[in-house]
Amino acid sequence: MFHIESPSKQILPALQEKIDNLTKPKGSLGRLEELALQIGWIQQSLNPALRHPVNVIYAADHGIADEGVSQSPKEVTRQVIHNFLNGGAGICFLARQHGVELKIVDGGVDFDFPKIPQLIDRKVHKGTRNFRYEAAMTAEEMEQAVRYGAEIVTDCYNEGCNVISFGEMGVGNTAASSMWMTCLTGIPLAACVGAGSGLDKVGVLHKLNTLQQALDNYSGSDEVKEIMAYFGGYEMVMAVGGMLRAAELKMVILIDGFIMTNCILAASRLYPEVLDYCIFGHCGDESGHKQLLEVLRVKPLLNLGLRLGEGSGALCAYPVVDSAVRMINEMHSFSQAAITKYF
Structure with missing residues (x-):
């Protein structure tokens, strides 16, 4: 009756790279990082969005x-x-x-x-x-x-x-x-x-x-x-x-x-x-x-x-x-902020 497929995993490395290069210690935003990865994976987007909940x-x-x-x-x-x-x-x-x-x-x-x-x-x-x-x-x-x-x-x-x-x-x-x-x-x-x-x-x-x-x-x-x-x-x-x-x-x-x-x-x-x-x-x-x-x-x-x-x-x-979606979309990367990576 339904046709349900897992999202493609091809986007996961790019999502993880984007999250890891935000201006924070790697993994320091914990579950927010996990959620951002999951939502980006679901939506197959490096810029996921939540619309009309x-x-x-x-x-x-x-x-x-x-x-x-x-x-x-x-x-x-x-x-x-x-x-x-x-x-x-x-x-x-x-x-x-x-x-x-x-x-x-x-x-x-x-x-x-x-x-x-x-x-x-x-x-x-x-x-x-x-x-x-x-x-x-x-x-x-x-x-x-x-x-x-x-x-x-x-x-x-x-x-x-x-x-x-x-x-x-x-x-x-x-x-x-x-x-x-x-x-x-x-x-x-x-x-x-x-x-x-x-x-x-x-x-x-x-x-x-x-x-x-x-x-x-x-x-x-x-x-x-x-x-x-x-x-x-x-x-x-x-x-x-x-x-x-x-x-x-x-x-x-x-x-x-x-x-x-x-x-x-x-x-x-x-x-x-x-x-x-x-x-x-x-x-x-x-x-x-x-x-x-x-x-x-x-x-x-x-x-x-x-x-x-x-x-x-x-x-x-x-x-x-x-907050997880705002994190991946609104935080600057190290290169954007001209900050040296500190991990």
């Missing part, structure tokens, strides 16, 4: 939420969407601070919204089914969600975006993400299950027991798409589609927290080359996120104790990414 939030409800696996009741999904649209959510102040456009997508919220121009309607179904007893979605619904997620990214690209991040809203989606994590990595379920939106120890134990029952009931294969459909959420599958389309379009992808890291895990199991385009914004406080990053062999930029989701960690990391 967008954070796409896919939203949907989960049938598993009926089992009490979240601190929040299901109606919170639609309430938070209204808060997004009114500019009052955590992601909103971050988007305003860093000049990032927000796109809010209804991928499967269990609510009939009136027509709202700022809310993109891509509803597959009014919430997934309860995967404790049956598949969360059909294979056809999953493929539709992948297409919808990809279409949104195509729209962003056509509007001039070349750097994109993804967020999510959906009560119960840390439960779904824990199932993807254990099924796709083999890490024991207990290590994949955390507090989500604020469960106490008793709540976490109930969540674990419920998810273990769902896992015990699963009789499907270990094929990635079957796992995605059985345990996933529409918003998660849309994010997978969005990430794959962004890589196909050779965009820079900023990865957020636990849920979005599970989405890129699934995407990379389908198309490993997608990881070449990814920058991991942070390591969050949700149980399992650190292990997941280690499985992917990636280094997050920040560790701020975040567990909000919505793309918040990706947007907090955006200024660091911007």
Whole structure:
């Protein structure tokens, strides 16, 4: 469905030479140098640029939420969407601070919204089914969600975006993400299950027991798409589609927290080359996120104790990414500055 290629490595020596000849000790700007190299590699340019950054939030409800696996009741999904649209959510102040456009997508919220121009309607179904007893979605619904997620990214690209991040809203989606994590990595379920939106120890134990029952009931294969459909959420599958389309379009992808890291895990199991385009914004406080990053062999930029989701960690990391691009474009070389190389 997607055609994703790793960027050509031919440009890497020239990029490294440019970075090494900026007026600084070699390697002294650390991760900024690594990021500049990666972004120049992605864009195949010695003068990379970040244009029209967008954070796409896919939203949907989960049938598993009926089992009490979240601190929040299901109606919170639609309430938070209204808060997004009114500019009052955590992601909103971050988007305003860093000049990032927000796109809010209804991928499967269990609510009939009136027509709202700022809310993109891509509803597959009014919430997934309860995967404790049956598949969360059909294979056809999953493929539709992948297409919808990809279409949104195509729209962003056509509007001039070349750097994109993804967020999510959906009560119960840390439960779904824990199932993807254990099924796709083999890490024991207990290590994949955390507090989500604020469960106490008793709540976490109930969540674990419920998810273990769902896992015990699963009789499907270990094929990635079957796992995605059985345990996933529409918003998660849309994010997978969005990430794959962004890589196909050779965009820079900023990865957020636990849920979005599970989405890129699934995407990379389908198309490993997608990881070449990814920058991991942070390591969050949700149980399992650190292990997941280690499985992917990636280094997050920040560790701020975040567990909000919505793309918040990706947007907090955006200024660091911007600094890397400014470094390679705005710092003078030794020859430009008439400074003798001091390494």
